[in-house]
Amino acid sequence: MSLLEIRNLSVEFATASGAFRAVDGVDVTVDQGDLMAIVGESGSGKSVSMLALMGLLPWTATITADVMTFDGRNLQKISPRARRQIVGRDISMIFQEPMSSLNPCFTVGFQIKESLRLHTDLTRRQRHDRAVELMTLVGIPAPEKRLSAFPHQLSGGMSQRAMIAMALACRPKLLIADEPTTALDVTIQAQILELLIELQETTGMALILITHDMGVVAETVQRVSVQYAGQRVEEQPVTDLFENPHHPYTAALLAALPERATERHLPTIPGVVPGQFDRPQGCLFSPRCRFADARCRAEVPVRANAGMGFALCHYPLDKGVPQPRKDTA
Structure with missing residues (x-):
């Protein structure tokens, strides 16, 4: 049985001009000890999908799913109290902006210990010792001293490490890292990613990396x-994805990598991700796709099989060449 299973997840936000669907029929499956990434441009619904799982979206959001289970429990049917016992303990999340996610009014130590107080039976002294252990684990020097520091007294890299320590406090089964290296310099980025992978391997938790x-x-x-x-x-x-992408959007993302550039100028994807008022009738990528035809612009594509990467495309690519679907051959 999968640790996390989500089927046909949709999230709509109520706005003054009507409902906007930010997530549309997304499936996510994560096994014990799994290590996966969710990628895409800004506005692709990556963070919203996971915030819906965590129950952290505002009241304007309407969340629907055919299946949303974690460790065998139906997250759609359990009480809010029971859900709070899971979120923060068995499922943790590292947020995108540590300086805005950490509470500026409380010390880092207080915020780490608060999670332990809510989700464990540890005594005050044991919570303090565990907080020191976590700060040491994530590579923060002088952990005893740093526990009494406020978020503004830490650098961006230190704040991100403190966020990771907080997320790991209760030894979660699933850790969601939402662009954990945003706004950090390259050296710190490498350190944070190396730390996350090392912790994933040593603790056996599953990790979803949003980037x-x-x-x-x-x-x-x-x-x-x-x-x-x-x-x-x-x-x-x-x-397989890097060697043979099957969706034109994936192929375009990979072609834009500097190390794959064969010409003087980097390839780009024209246009922008469609918003509330400019969503195409057929394939959502059709206005930006160099392979799109009249069918792509008029008909919603059917998902391909696993052999073609579950590509949501009328003509999934194989070695860069569009393949006609059987229903159109």
Whole structure:
């Protein structure tokens, strides 16, 4: 049985001009000890998908799913109290902006110990010792001293490490890292990613890495789910994805990597991710796809099989060449 299983997840936000669907029919499956990435441009619904799982979206969001289970428990049917016992203990999340996610009014030590107080039976002294252990684990020097520091007294890298310590406090079964290296310099980025992978290997937890950095994906994960405009458009093992992407959007993302550039100027994807008022009738990627035809612009594509990376495309690619579907051959 999978640790996490989500089927046909959709998230709509109520706005003054109508409902906007930020996530549209996304599937996510994570096994024990799994290491996967969710990639895509900003506005692809990556973070919203996971915030829906965590129950952290505002009241304007309407969340629907055919299945949403974690460790055999139906997250849609359990009480809010029971859900709070899971979130923060068995499922933890490292948020994108540590300086805005940490509470500026409380010390880092207080915020780490608060999670332990809510989810464990440890005594005050044991919580303090565990907080020191966590700060040491994530590589923060002088941990006893840093526990009494406020977030503004820490650098960006230290704040991110403190966030990781807080997320790991209760030894979660699943850790969601939402662009954990945003706004950090390259050296710190490498340290944070190395730390996450090391902790994943030593603790056996599952890790979902949300990012738009394909270079990071290539070096860290085992499986990749590609999202575009709120939809999962492809999912493959990382090696297969880089060698033979099946969705034109995935192929375009990989072609834009500097190390793959064959000309003086980097290839780009024209246009932008569609928003509330400019969503195409057929394939959502069709206005930006160089392979799109009239069918792509008029008909919603049917998902391909696992051999073609579950590509949501009328003509999934094979070695860069569009393949006619059987229903159109």
